[in-house]
Amino acid sequence: MPTLSIDFDPAVIAHLMNASGDATVHVTLTLGTGGTSSSASSAPVVPRGPLADLMEAGLLTAGTVLTFYQRRLKRSGRAVVTADGQLVVDGHATPFPSPSKAAQAVTGNVINGWTLWHVENGTTLDGLRRELESHNDD
Structure with a gap:
Protein backbone atom coordinates (compact mmCIF):
# COMPACT_ATOMS: atom_id res chain seq x y z
CA MET A 1 0.00 0.00 0.00
CA PRO A 2 1.41 3.45 -0.91
CA THR A 3 2.21 5.98 1.78
CA LEU A 4 0.50 9.36 1.77
CA SER A 5 2.69 12.24 2.84
CA ILE A 6 1.29 15.77 3.19
CA ASP A 7 3.67 18.70 3.64
CA PHE A 8 2.21 22.06 4.65
CA ASP A 9 3.91 25.39 4.14
CA PRO A 10 4.38 27.15 7.52
CA ALA A 11 2.01 29.90 6.35
CA VAL A 12 -0.77 27.30 6.06
CA ILE A 13 -0.16 26.10 9.61
CA ALA A 14 -0.18 29.70 10.87
CA HIS A 15 -3.49 30.33 9.08
CA LEU A 16 -5.02 27.21 10.61
CA MET A 17 -3.85 28.20 14.09
CA ASN A 18 -5.49 31.64 13.73
CA ALA A 19 -8.78 30.37 12.29
CA SER A 20 -11.82 30.57 14.53
CA GLY A 21 -13.55 27.39 15.64
CA ASP A 22 -16.39 27.80 13.15
CA ALA A 23 -14.21 28.87 10.20
CA THR A 24 -14.17 26.80 7.03
CA VAL A 25 -10.65 26.18 5.77
CA HIS A 26 -10.22 24.90 2.21
CA VAL A 27 -7.13 22.87 1.38
CA THR A 28 -6.25 21.92 -2.19
CA LEU A 29 -4.08 18.85 -2.71
CA THR A 30 -2.05 18.13 -5.82
CA LEU A 31 -0.11 15.04 -6.74
CA GLY A 32 3.66 15.31 -6.35
CA THR A 33 6.30 13.27 -8.13
CA GLY A 34 7.31 11.34 -5.02
CA GLY A 35 10.54 11.57 -3.11
CA THR A 36 10.79 15.35 -3.29
CA SER A 37 8.69 18.21 -2.08
CA SER A 38 5.85 18.83 -4.54
CA SER A 39 6.39 22.59 -4.30
CA ALA A 40 9.96 22.16 -5.52
CA SER A 41 9.08 19.75 -8.31
CA SER A 42 5.83 21.10 -9.71
CA ALA A 43 5.23 24.05 -11.96
CA PRO A 44 3.33 27.01 -10.50
CA VAL A 45 -0.42 26.92 -10.96
CA VAL A 46 -1.55 29.24 -13.73
CA PRO A 47 -5.02 30.76 -13.43
CA ARG A 48 -7.38 29.99 -16.28
CA GLY A 49 -11.02 30.56 -17.03
CA PRO A 50 -13.11 33.68 -16.48
CA LEU A 51 -11.17 34.95 -13.44
Missing part, protein backbone atom coordinates in the same frame (compact mmCIF):
# COMPACT_ATOMS: atom_id res chain seq x y z
CA ALA A 52 -7.69 34.52 -14.97
CA ASP A 53 -7.36 38.10 -16.26
CA LEU A 54 -8.27 39.56 -12.86
CA MET A 55 -5.77 37.27 -11.15
CA GLU A 56 -2.97 37.98 -13.60
CA ALA A 57 -3.55 41.73 -13.08
CA GLY A 58 -3.34 41.29 -9.30
CA LEU A 59 -6.93 42.46 -8.73
CA LEU A 60 -7.88 39.04 -7.37
CA THR A 61 -5.62 36.49 -5.67
CA ALA A 62 -5.84 32.86 -4.61
CA GLY A 63 -7.46 32.71 -1.20
CA THR A 64 -9.61 35.81 -1.73
CA VAL A 65 -12.99 35.37 -0.05
CA LEU A 66 -16.02 36.42 -2.09
CA THR A 67 -19.42 36.91 -0.48
CA PHE A 68 -22.93 38.04 -1.27
CA TYR A 69 -26.06 38.78 0.69
CA GLN A 70 -29.53 39.06 -0.80
CA ARG A 71 -31.49 40.91 1.85
CA ARG A 72 -34.95 40.39 0.39
CA LEU A 73 -34.45 36.62 0.15
CA LYS A 74 -32.35 36.44 3.34
CA ARG A 75 -29.80 34.42 1.40
CA SER A 76 -26.02 34.65 1.51
CA GLY A 77 -23.05 32.90 0.01
CA ARG A 78 -19.31 32.58 0.50
CA ALA A 79 -16.68 31.34 -1.93
CA VAL A 80 -12.88 31.22 -2.00
CA VAL A 81 -10.80 31.80 -5.14
CA THR A 82 -8.41 28.95 -5.93
CA ALA A 83 -4.96 29.34 -7.46
CA ASP A 84 -6.25 28.09 -10.81
CA GLY A 85 -9.10 30.62 -10.92
CA GLN A 86 -12.02 28.51 -9.77
CA LEU A 87 -14.37 29.14 -6.85
CA VAL A 88 -14.82 26.82 -3.87
CA VAL A 89 -18.28 27.49 -2.45
CA ASP A 90 -19.04 26.67 1.18
CA GLY A 91 -20.99 23.43 1.34
CA HIS A 92 -19.86 22.16 -2.08
CA ALA A 93 -17.02 19.68 -2.58
CA THR A 94 -16.27 20.56 -6.20
CA PRO A 95 -14.91 23.95 -7.31
CA PHE A 96 -16.92 25.95 -9.84
CA PRO A 97 -15.29 27.28 -13.04
CA SER A 98 -17.15 30.61 -13.16
CA PRO A 99 -18.73 33.17 -10.83
CA SER A 100 -22.18 32.51 -12.31
CA LYS A 101 -21.95 28.73 -11.85
CA ALA A 102 -20.85 29.29 -8.24
CA ALA A 103 -23.74 31.70 -7.64
CA GLN A 104 -26.21 29.28 -9.19
CA ALA A 105 -24.98 26.55 -6.81
CA VAL A 106 -25.92 28.76 -3.85
CA THR A 107 -29.12 30.36 -5.12
CA GLY A 108 -30.55 27.51 -7.16
CA ASN A 109 -31.25 30.03 -9.96
CA VAL A 110 -29.46 31.09 -13.10
CA ILE A 111 -27.89 34.36 -11.97
CA ASN A 112 -25.12 36.75 -12.98
CA GLY A 113 -22.31 35.90 -10.57
CA TRP A 114 -20.20 38.82 -11.80
CA THR A 115 -22.67 41.29 -10.26
CA LEU A 116 -23.54 39.12 -7.23
CA TRP A 117 -20.16 38.16 -5.72
CA HIS A 118 -18.06 40.89 -4.12
CA VAL A 119 -14.71 41.19 -2.38
CA GLU A 120 -14.24 42.38 1.19
CA ASN A 121 -14.40 46.10 0.34
CA GLY A 122 -17.76 45.65 -1.41
CA THR A 123 -16.53 45.80 -5.01
CA THR A 124 -18.26 43.27 -7.24
CA LEU A 125 -16.36 41.02 -9.62
CA ASP A 126 -17.94 43.06 -12.41
CA GLY A 127 -16.49 46.21 -10.81
CA LEU A 128 -13.03 44.59 -10.77
CA ARG A 129 -13.47 43.59 -14.40
CA ARG A 130 -14.42 47.18 -15.35
CA GLU A 131 -11.39 48.47 -13.40
CA LEU A 132 -9.15 46.14 -15.38
CA GLU A 133 -10.70 47.27 -18.66
CA SER A 134 -10.16 50.93 -17.77
CA HIS A 135 -6.48 50.24 -16.99
CA ASN A 136 -6.10 48.40 -20.30
CA ASP A 137 -7.66 51.34 -22.19
CA ASP A 138 -4.98 53.73 -20.85
